[in-house]
Each structure stands twice: as structure tokens, then as C-alpha cells.
Amino acid sequence: MSRPARVTHASTRAAVLDLIRAAGMISRVGLVNASGLTGGTISTVVRGLIDEGLVAETGHAESTGGKRRVMLQLNHFARYAVGVHLDDARITYVLTNLGGAVVARISRAGRGLDDQTAVVALMAGEVDALIDSVGVERDRILGLGLVSARPSMLQEFGQALERATGLPVVLDNDATAAAIGEHWSGGVGASATFAALYMGTGLGAGVVLGGTTHRGPSGHAGAIGHMCLDVDGPECWCGARGCLEALAGPGAVVAQARADRTLRRAAGLVGGRKRAGASAGAGSAPIAAVRRAAAPIASDFAAISRAARHGNPRALALLERSARYTAVAARSLAGVLDLEVLVLTGPSFAIAGSVYLPVLRAELDAAFIARDAHPVSVRLSPSAASAPAIGAAAIVLQSELVPRQKGLHLPDDLAADEPPVFVR
Secondary structure (H helix, E strand, O other): OOOOOOEEEOOHHHHHHHHHHHHOOEEHHHHHHHHOOOHHHHHHHHHHHHHOOOEEEEEEOOOOOOOOOEEEEEOOOOOEEEEEEEOOOEEEEEEEEOOOOEEEEEEEEOOOOOOHHHHHHHHHHHHHHHHHOOOOOHHHEEEEEEEEOOHHHHHHHHHHHHHHHOOOEEEEEHHHHHHHHHHHOOOOOOOOOEEEEEEOOOEEEEEEEOOEEEOOOOOOOOOHHHOEOOOOOOEOOOOOEOEHHHHHOHHHHHHHHHHOHHHHHHHOOOOOOOOHHHHOOOOOOOHHHHHHHHHHHHHHHHHHHHHHHOOOHHHHHHHHHHHHHHHHHHHHHHHHHOOOEEEEEOHHHHHHHHHHHHHHHHHHHHHOOOOOOOOOEEEEOOOHHHHHHHHHHHHHHHHHHOOEEEOOOOOOOOOOOOOOOOOO
16 A cells, blocks of 8 residues: 655654644654654653653553553643634634643734734734733744734744744644644644635645645645636636636635625625625735735625524525535645545634535535545544644744754554554
């Protein structure tokens, strides 16, 4: 049976710690079997991880006739990380423990970056409040992950935030962060090939191939929102025509709802009637104007979703139309990458996922090209609303504790008595 390309780590310590994280609970013998490292090497590394407080011994495995094996697991409260999702509509802050579980959360209305000094000061104060709310010692905070749909715009902002908080700051794409968060918290297999399909005010995807995050040379891998579904379709803000986002993204749904006088009144839409495709990200529009346009898109999409849940047929029809387009794009993504898992995440899926999920499942069950070899598991993230912020914290944890490079395959099944799994 073929296996994905191997994934190794920057050090033996990182590899062992990642195996313990992925397994949840595992013995030293299980680590030897899963990694192929010698028993002496595993003992030395595990001793060091215990001394650092990162790993704890926790009970014994059931006896198989010999000495009962001591089980190991992460000490989830040994280290923490802050994750911040800077969205056009909201700023979400989370503090997660070593296992990626959220221990504190703050959400605020989004702000533009026009007055950078004021926004940095505000965010630094809220990060301090987040940490203080649970009484975590500052030296146990590994850093701060800051993610957005446009991370390239945040270099200077991130540097200012680093100075203001005193924490190392890493930047990334919000969809990629959502995928890393799913991977780190154990939501998918340790070496799975999967995508996190992200929907906020736009659409994107974070991609993990064989357990390794795939960003592409410019960081734009997974830009599913700009997959062309109609060559004669409406113009997208990216300059192309017929993109998924222009046809069926939240902005397109909102534009169609605003144009429907009956639905506009029934749903209580608050935004203007300007076409959302032109306001959702425009290459020619000023950045500040783009941000101002995104907040009413988010609130109106939420209002449409509520109307659909309450049985409004016009609202439901718009969301189902969007879901069909999204499902076709997701099928193409799954076919190109041979995905095993597709996770729906992001604030818009958090409120409208009940409409989209069955449509995507039906499309992939019926038309996925490799369905005879394996199905694609499609599911809604349990933390969809705050997934990018959680993923931002996971990026810090991963980069600080288990940095990766190509090499050792991390097996999905880490049972204590499994034989070694290698790819030559």
C-alpha cells in the first residue's frame, strides 16, 4: 500500500513531541515502534521533555503479561500561545494551551488599520487582559499568531504588535491557520491529506498534504474563492470573471438578498445595495473602503442565515444556490489534491453550515473522482467561528515546539504495539 511522502522534523526532540501530541497517549515502546528510533534515544528524549515540563507520565497501559507500560501525554498546561484573527468584521483573540484547547477568548468589532498606533495599543491591551484573565505566567506564553485574509499587509503592523506585547509574532493566512488548528488539535489524522474550506466574508482553503501544511511559494495555495466556475460570469474583484466568490461567496449572497425587496425587509438587512462582488476586496478600491464594506456583508449574511433557519424560502434558496456552487468547487479541489477530509470552518460556515454541509456531502459522495478508492469525509468544525484564531495559536505552538521539514512519516495509528512504519 502506498503512503504519502515522509514528514520529518527539525530535531529528534520535535519528532518525539509531535508523536506524543498526535497519539494523545502513548508508551515509550509505542514511540520506538512509531518512530523507528532506538529505545535509548527515546528514553533520553522523553526524559528531557519531562524535565522541561512538556510531557507527563500518566498511568499505565493494561498488562499484556509483562510489566505494565507507563503512558505519556502532553502536559497541556506547560505552555500557551495567543492567537489573533484580524478580520474585516471582527477581531478574535484566543489563548490556547499546549494541546490547542481554548482557555480564554475575547471578540471585538473589527477596526480598520488606518490609525495603526491606536489599534496596536488597543490590541496589546486586550492581549494582556486575555492572559491576565486566566492568571498564566508570562514566561509560559510562547508567542502570538496573527492571521488575516491578507497577511502580506500586516508585516509592519505585526512588528509594532510584537514591540507592544513583548511576544514573538508570527503571521499567516486565516484559511491556512484554520487548517493547522484542525491538525494540531487532533481533529484529523496525523498524516492526513485534507483541506479546511474557510468562509468568512470571502472563501478560501487551507491545505495539509500528508500531514504537512502546503502554502505555495507566495502563500496563496488553496485560493478556492478564485476558482473559475463560469467564464462568462460576473467580474470578480481579483480581475477575473466567474470566480466562486463572485458567484456564490457571502458578498454575492448578500448582494442578491439586498436586491430582493421582500427578503431585504424580512431579514432586516442593514447594508447598502452596492454589488458585493465589487466591494468585497477590490484591487482598485482603497483598502479602508474595502474594510468598511466587509462589516455589513458579515452582518447581513448572518441575518440571511437566520432567516433561512426560521423558514424563509427566499433566504434558504439563496444559501442553497451558494452551497451548490461551493460544492462543485470543493469537488474540484478534492479531486486535484485527492483529499481524505474536508472541514468546513470560518464564521460564515459557523452560522450557515447546516445548509452547506449536506449539499457538499451529496456532491462529493456522488461525483468525487476517487470515491471508489476512498470517500471524502466532509464535516463542520466544532470551533468554526473562532477557527482562524485557534489556528493562529497552533502555528505558534508548531513553529516553536515541532518545526517540520520533509522526512519521517507520522503514522495515523499510533497504538503502543504497532510495528514501525517507514517510507523508503
